[in-house]
Amino acid sequence: MKKYISFDVGGTKVKHGLLLEDGTFLSKGSYKTPRKDLDEFLQKKIETIQMYLQDHQVMGVAISLPGFINPNTGYSEQAGAVTALINQNLKSLLESKVPLHVEIENDGNCAAIAEKISGNAKECNDFICVTIGTGIGGGIYVDGKLLHGHRFRAGEFGFMITQAQGKDIGPNLHSAASTSSLISAYRTLKGISENEYVNANTVFLAAEESKSVRRLIDVWARKISYGIFNLASTLNPQKILIGGGITEQKNLLSIITQQLNELPSWDEINIPVELCKHRNNAGMIGAMYHFRQKTGS
Secondary structure, three states: OEEEEEEEEEEEOEEEEEOOOOOEEEEEEEEEOOOOOOOHHHHHHHHHHHHHHHOOOOEEEEEEOOOOOOOOOEOOOOOOOOOOOOOEEEEHHHHOOOOOEEEEEEHHHHHHHHHHHOOOOOOOOOEEEEEEEEEEEEEEEEEOOOOOOOOOOOOOOHOOOOOOEEOOOOOOOHHHHHHHHHHHHHHHHHHOOOOOOOHHHHHHHHHOOOHHHHHHHHHHHHHHHHHHHHHHHHOOOOEEEOOOOOHHHHOOOHHHHHHHHHHHHHHEEEEEEEEEOOHHHHHHHHHHHHHHHHOOO
16 A cells, blocks of 8 residues: 655644555654744654655655645645744745655645545535644535635634624634633643643543533533534534544533533534544544545555
8 A cells, every 4th residue: 555644733743644545554653843943843844754764665745734725835824823834835845855745735624634535524515624722723515525715714713703792802712712722721720830731631630520620621612612503503514523632532522512502592503513533633644635636646
């Protein structure tokens, strides 16, 4: 089987893997994302690619990247928290330094592609994938086709405004319902400094012993439910899938479902809400599928 190097660039970590064409991982790894320094970002990428090339022949490099990504050219007008890639073309930059073809697609779109081809949306023509991580993004399929939007901004659910009173607009979905917002709220609740390591698993474990942390998670999940409700009522998809590292928490879906069921009118537009089959690997798998679609290899 053909082999591919795949990257999923997040605001916190860059995940990478060596994949077969059927989505099977031969190896995986990760490193901290160099968000601000372009040279450092490229160097880590090149070192990782060279590591895989020592022992394997590959068809190319597939990349899942946050932000406004033109999948036809590889240009990123915005790249989420990875400010080093604003107004950069990572495809061209890498192809000038490594002897491989490179293809890039938005991370939320990659997750949706993975679920459409071999995940929990194989039988769907109309579905939405919502990815929850450092920020919130996603991908939209309509009539069996991925929706990029006029300027490659479709699926940027994190900009959704979910609270407003007069001219006072509250936090958007990024700042209210991302995993980073949950961690920030937990730090505030517990008086934990930024120097102390905290991740989503820390918060969910604490909730098993603390009512105040459970309430914190419920409030956070309710904000997620607002976004899901708005998407379901706008596009009426067959289902909405939730992806991102947060899906490793075993009771996440039941918490979100409970919050949805408490929303007025949810029973009128109720659609299935499920987790992505590929969970936190969806970005890398979808990037590889995108590479194959673009190159025919």
